[in-house]
Amino acid sequence: xxxxxxxxxxxxxxxxxxxxxxxxxxxxxxxxxxxxxxxxxxxxxxxxxxxxxxxxxxxxxxxxxxxxxxxxxxxxxxxxxxxxxxxxxxxx
Numbered sequence: 797x798x799x800x801x802x803x804x805x806x807x808x809x810x811x812x813x814x815x816x817x818x819x820x821x822x823x824x825x826x827x828x829x830x831x832x833x834x835x836x837x838x839x840x841x842x843x844x845x846x847x848x849x850x851x852x853x854x855x856x857x858x859x860x861x862x863x864x865x866x867x868x869x870x871x872x873x874x875x876x877x878x879x880x881x882x883x884x885x886x887x888x
Contacts, residue, residue, distance in 0.1 A: 797843065797852075797859045799823045805850035809833030809842035816850050827859060829866035 805817040810833035819825065826846035833842040833851070841854035844866055 797825050797827050797857050799825075799852070799856055800858065801856055803852050803856050805845065805848075805852055807850065809844070809851045811836065811853075813851070817848075819852065827857075827863050829869075830854070830863045831866045831869035 799819050799821060801821050803819045803821075803823070804815045805819060806813040807816050809831045812834060825848075827843045828846035829844050831842055831844065831851075832840045834840070836853040836855040839853065839855040842851045843854055843857060843859070843863065844851050
């Protein structure tokens with residue numbers, strides 16, 4: 797994975813989770829899996845980093861190859877969430 801901009805690393809898949817670090821622009825890291833979380837400019841996908849604690853928004857990531865879903869996470873039906881509910885895995 798390559799981040800073209802400086803990027804916050806968060807404790808969970810969403811902007812409401814604590815910032816636990818950052819990646820400089822052009823950083824290359826491995827991705828363990830993906831999950832849906834809070835929206836970042838219309839993109840709900842988040843990537844869990846491999847080999848370290850943290851999640852990054854897919855909005856700012858250029859990935860190479862496919863990424864598996866994290867255990868227990870599945871694509872979220874956005875129509876079901878129209879009433880303001882959040883995906884269960886993004887709740888604190």
